Amino acid sequence: MGNESNSFKSEGNFASPPCMAAEVDPGYFDPLAVDPEQARDVARWRTAERKRLREARRTLSSSQRTIASAALMTGLERLFEEHLAGPSDVVVAFYWPIKDEPDLRPLMVEMQASGRSIALPLVETRAAPLVFRLWTPETRMERGHWNIPVPPRDAPEVMPDVVLAPLMGWDSEGYRLGYGGGYFDRTLAALSPRPFSIGVGLAAAKLPTIYPQPHDIPMDVILTERGSAVGG
Template identity: 50%
Template sequence: MTDNRDDEGPAQYASPPCFMHELDPAYQVPLSDWSDVRRWRKAERERLIGARLAVSADARAAMSVRIAESLDALIGDIAGRMVSLYWPFRGEPDLRGWMASINARGGRTALPVVVEKGQPLVFRAYVPGDRLEKGVWNIPIPAEGEPVLPDIVISPVVGIDPGNYRLGYGGGFYDRTLAALPFRPLVIGVGYELQRIPTIYPQPHDIPMSEVVTEAAGA
């Protein structure tokens, strides 16, 4: 996923310029037109990624440890379960150490792979140390392996609202993937408290997270 992709969703309609990006993020005006929501999301995405990157690397590392601890408390016994994680990108929580601990405790892990624009992700089994190659936007992906179906999907968020709706990078990959899976896994959004926002203006194609975990607590 990347931050310079436009949100996918309903067809685009002509409308006057939207100045929502100039408002205080806490000030919310109802948006009914998808083109306005799309522009608002793009501006909010840029703001939130900037805020995340402004946090020091040491502080993000400490928050990532707390997030991993909360994930353990939420999930419980991990043995025999397949967990899809992600390779950290642009200041996202770094859960690679937790990934290694899952495998050490009898669980299995996978990473998402972008096949092409407009298509669901696939998940490939991955154990730390397996060979990686550069995928879309140079994010590392497993170099080989058959697709797997995860029991738990850990999804990084750019923003999250009180309904557990996730603001992502705009490609629509996670929503499209969750809609296409033959069963609904436990989907946990992970991020920092600074990424909580009043709303993402959820649309019919948006799928909420089952749970949300930050450095503060699960929600």
């Protein structure tokens, strides 16, 4: 385990009480769950946690975000040295930062210049696995779903060997709390062979548990600005 001390609030003050689950509209539940009522409770709790974690991240200053992003890129370089020491044709899927997520784009440029293939995910069909298309600094980006910049449809589609997934929250079992669409879990479940998955987020976003459901897939590594907190 790495140092998981909180960068802007203590973990003890960072989790919503379980009773919050009864106060949020149950718009979604896991259809794979054995107990639909329990799944709805978890969905309500996750909705409250996402809102709280999003607000906490939003309050970080620009300099704090820059420092965290730089530390994450350093940590990723170390991980890549360990896990990408083989062929240069390994495809690494990054993400385009939104909603105050750590910005890893300088590392994308650096790795692409060194000969690595860099891809970005995009939604081509709602409620379906993500598609990955090659990216270079010269790629003319388009607006995809939710106005996220994505490579154009004529960019080559690839299968990633490594996938970086942004985290809203995470737990010590490697489970990731995202934005609630289920896209990364759906994608990892569909890809064969399954790529090496790295969840990228802030140490402050650690939760005691995300109450994993049948569709949730743990990351191989959780990386924060304080180092590898899970795996690595």
